[in-house]
Amino acid sequence: MWNPDDHACRVDDVFARAPVLPVLAIERLDDAVPLARTLVEAGLPVLEVTLRTDCAIGAIARIARELPDAVVGAGTVLTPEDLIAVGEVGAAFAISPGATEPLYAVAREASLPWIPAVATASEVMVGLDHGHRRFKFFPAEAAGGVAALKGFAGPFPQVRFCPTGGIDAERAPRYLALSNVATVGGSWMVPGDALAARDWVRIGNLAREAAALRGR
Numbered sequence: 001m002w003n004p005d006d007h008a009c010r011v012d013d014v015f016a017r018a019p020v021l022p023v024l025a026i027e028r029l030d031d032a033v034p035l036a037r038t039l040v041e042a043g044l045p046v047l048e049v050t051l052r053t054d055c056a057i058g059a060i061a062r063i064a065r066e067l068p069d070a071v072v073g074a075g076t077v078l079t080p081e082d083l084i085a086v087g088e089v090g091a092a093f094a095i096s097p098g099a100t101e102p103l104y105a106v107a108r109e110a111s112l113p114w115i116p117a118v119a120t121a122s123e124v125m126v127g128l129d130h131g132h133r134r135f136k137f138f139p140a141e142a143a144g145g146v147a148a149l150k151g152f153a154g155p156f157p158q159v160r161f162c163p164t165g166g167i168d169a170e171r172a173p174r175y176l177a178l179s180n181v182a183t184v185g186g187s188w189m190v191p192g193d194a195l196a197a198r199d200w201v202r203i204g205n206l207a208r209e210a211a212a213l214r215g216r
């Protein structure tokens with residue numbers, strides 16, 4: 001049964017596990033477990049596997065089954081069908097680049113917490129009307145970045161965000177310093193060429209640096 005306080009608590013539990021949420025696009029199913037293991041062992045246990053590749057659902061299922069220390073969620077959840085599908089394979093949470101009325105409706109019945117994204121104050125207000133207080137802020141840099149989040153803090157003191165989109169190791173600390181930022185999403189610790197080359201050492205080093213980030 002949908003409960004706004006319970007939902008915010010469940011999302012906070014996920015976001016509190018690490019300062020950074022890696023956003024992953026996994027092209028080869030066999031990369032899923034070694035990549036996730038690399039990130040988890042580097043101190044980034046919360047993972048967003050985007051539904052942008054053919055094997056994404058399989059990747060979520062494998063990570064959920066084989067890596068109990070990972071908190072694997074699904075990203076790029078665009079439809080109610082996506083949300084239902086990722087719940088069935090064991091995703092711990094689902095996150096979207098935006099929000100739709102059908103997703104708000106089906107999320108009330110879902111067993112896993114769904115995190116909508118917002119880019120404007122009006123979208124935050126629609127989310128609040130639905131009982132949501134935790135949002136992805138996407139695309140963070142393009143939608144106003146740190147200044148926009150500072151602006152949201154005034155009218156929406158009860159809201160916390162996971163900014164994502166255009167953030168890297170240099171920019172992340174400025175977001176993490178904000179009181180209304182719970183964690184920061186990004187793909188910078190998994191460069192495309194490193195993943196293609198299965199360079200787990202390089203990814204592990206970038207992930208360790210990300211795991212050590214704090215606000216400043």
Ligand SMILES: O=C(O)C(=O)C[C@H](O)[C@H](O)COP(=O)(O)O
Nearest residue numbers: 023075076097164165166186187
């Ligand atoms: O597919 C989704 O659901 C998204 O929200 C997009 C991702 O969050 C960004 O592509 C990650 O941003 P970068 O760190 O700039 O690569």
